[in-house]
Amino acid sequence: MTPMKRALDLASALVLGIVLLPLIAGVALAILLRDGRPVLYRSERMKAPGQPVMLLKFRTMTPDRADRGVSGGDKAARITPTGAFLRRHRLDELPQLWNVLRGDLSFVGPRPPLRRYVEMFPDLYAEVLKSRPGITGMATLVFHHREEALLAGCTTPEQTEAVYCRRCVPVKARLDLLYAARRTVCSDFKLMVATVFRRIPLH
Numbered sequence: 001m002t003p004m005k006r007a008l009d010l011a012s013a014l015v016l017g018i019v020l021l022p023l024i025a026g027v028a029l030a031i032l033l034r035d036g037r038p039v040l041y042r043s044e045r046m047k048a049p050g051q052p053v054m055l056l057k058f059r060t061m062t063p064d065r066a067d068r069g070v071s072g073g074d075k076a077a078r079i080t081p082t083g084a085f086l087r088r089h090r091l092d093e094l095p096q097l098w099n100v101l102r103g104d105l106s107f108v109g110p111r112p113p114l115r116r117y118v119e120m121f122p123d124l125y126a127e128v129l130k131s132r133p134g135i136t137g138m139a140t141l142v143f144h145h146r147e148e149a150l151l152a153g154c155t156t157p158e159q160t161e162a163v164y165c166r167r168c169v170p171v172k173a174r175l176d177l178l179y180a181a182r183r184t185v186c187s188d189f190k191l192m193v194a195t196v197f198r199r200i201p202l203h
Contacts, residue, residue, distance in 0.1 A: 001106060001132045004185065009107055013100040024094050027058055027086065034082045035059065040095060045112035048129045049122065053104040055112060056095035060086050069116065070168075073151035073160030090195070096135050108188040109134025110176035121169060128173050131180045136195040138179035139172040147172075 017024075031039045041059040044052050060083025061075065079087070086092040099105040105112065112133035118125045147168050154160040179187075 005106065005132075005188070006103070008185065009100050012107060013097045017097045017101070020094060020097075023091075027091055027094065031058060031082055035080050038063070041092075044115060045133070046115055046118045046125070046129065047104055047112055047133050049118055049126055052115060053099065053102075053112065055104070056098055058086055058092040058095060059083070060092050069157060069161050070114070070151075070164045072148060073154030073163065074156050075160070076152070093135055100135070104133075106132040106134045107136065108183075108191050109137050110172070110180075111137060111140055117165070117169060120165065121173075124169070124173050128176050128180075131176070131183075136191060137176060138191065139175035141191065141194055142175055143168070143172055 028039050038059055041057045041061075043055045043057070045055045047053045060080060061071075061078040062080060064078065067075070083092065096105060100107060109131050110128050110133050113125060113129075118129070147164075150163055150167050151160055154163055
């Protein structure tokens with residue numbers, strides 16, 4: 001990550017954190033009143049091979065101590081009504097502003113993978129994670145709905161894992177690497193705007 005990109009991330013996270021503080025507090029209160037504790041969901045992710053970080057999100061699912069692997073597929077039934085709304089509008093990711101402030105994430109980059117997938121595909125993620133992971137990115141925008149559709153028919157953790165590893169991981173990695181090869185400050189800004197308005201930048 002270049003010093004300029006880090007400075008932009010830091011300034012943006014500080015401004016957005018202040019501006020969105022009432023919304024963040026409101027979402028936290030809504031989860032507490034409707035779904036109870038915990039309000040936040042903490043998940044170990046990897047910002048680089050051998051470098052774990054604790055990713056923060058608002059909780060959108062009923063807790064399960066046996067939870068493992070990617071979200072979606074067989075886990076869809078655990079999404080709460082509040083969580084479905086938060087996911088639809090990406091409000092569950094607001095706590096990741098803290099991860100940006102800490103330097104765990106950038107605003108734009110590949111989504112930080114779970115440790116299990118980095119260990120399963122070490123060569124692939126060694127290349128993908130040369131870029132600082134982000135809250136949003138090209139693969140997130142382009143492939144998100146396709147990934148949901150692919151995992152929707154999975155009814156067991158084993159099916160979800162198999163489909164994700166075979167049909168999602170390679171495609172998302174390829175998109176992330178293509179974008180990293182030509183990324184600029186302007187293209188990052190376009191992706192941030194596209195994320196807000198749910199539009200895929202074509203240029």
